[in-house]
Amino acid sequence: MTSTEAYENLVIRAVLTNNNDKWAEAHALSCVYGFSADQIEACHANVERWLRLHGVTKISDSEKIAIVRIQASVRRWLVRRVLKQQYDMYSRLAKLDSPDHSKRAVSLQRTLACAWDQIHGR
Numbered sequence: 001m002t003s004t005e006a007y008e009n010l011v012i013r014a015v016l017t018n019n020n021d022k023w024a025e026a027h028a029l030s031c032v033y034g035f036s037a038d039q040i041e042a043c044h045a046n047v048e049r050w051l052r053l054h055g056v057t058k059i060s061d062s063e064k065i066a067i068v069r070i071q072a073s074v075r076r077w078l079v080r081r082v083l084k085q086q087y088d089m090y091s092r093l094a095k096l097d098s099p100d101h102s103k104r105a106v107s108l109q110r111t112l113a114c115a116w117d118q119i120h121g122r
Contacts, residue, residue, distance in 0.1 A: 003033040003035075004039065004042075004043055005036075006029060007026055007030055007033070007035070007040075007043050008043050008046050008047050008050075009045045010022055010025055010026035010029060011023075011026050011043065011044065012047055012050060012051070014026055015047070018054070019070055023051050027107055029037070044121040053056065063109055076115075079115075080112070083108055083112050083115070084112060087105060087109055087112060090102075090104045090105035090108060091105040091109075094106075096100075
């Protein structure tokens with residue numbers, strides 16, 4: 001763990017526990033390592049970001065948008081993976097000359113093709 005990470009962890013603990021001793025310990029650590037004002041501001045920005053992302057303080061609009069985009073991408077990937085697994089299963093069953101399984105495999109193939117077009121057609 002680097003000195004800045006140790007300082008950030010102490011500040012997070014001090015904020016969450018509202019403990020003056022932790023604040024003093026964090027201040028002493030910053031003096032020992034000789035942090036500049038810019039380094040301390042960067043550390044505090046990281047602490048604020050950590051608090052926002054863990055629901056302690058209000059999250060900013062740009063972070064909300066980024067989280068929603070990440071969630072949408074992961075959700076899309078998971079759905080596509082499940083559809084691909086179902087398609088593989090039904091296409092294997094269709095090779096046994098079952099018309100119902102063949103229809104389901106063709107339907108899933110169309111769904112996957114449409115999803116692929118929407119993902120890569122932007």
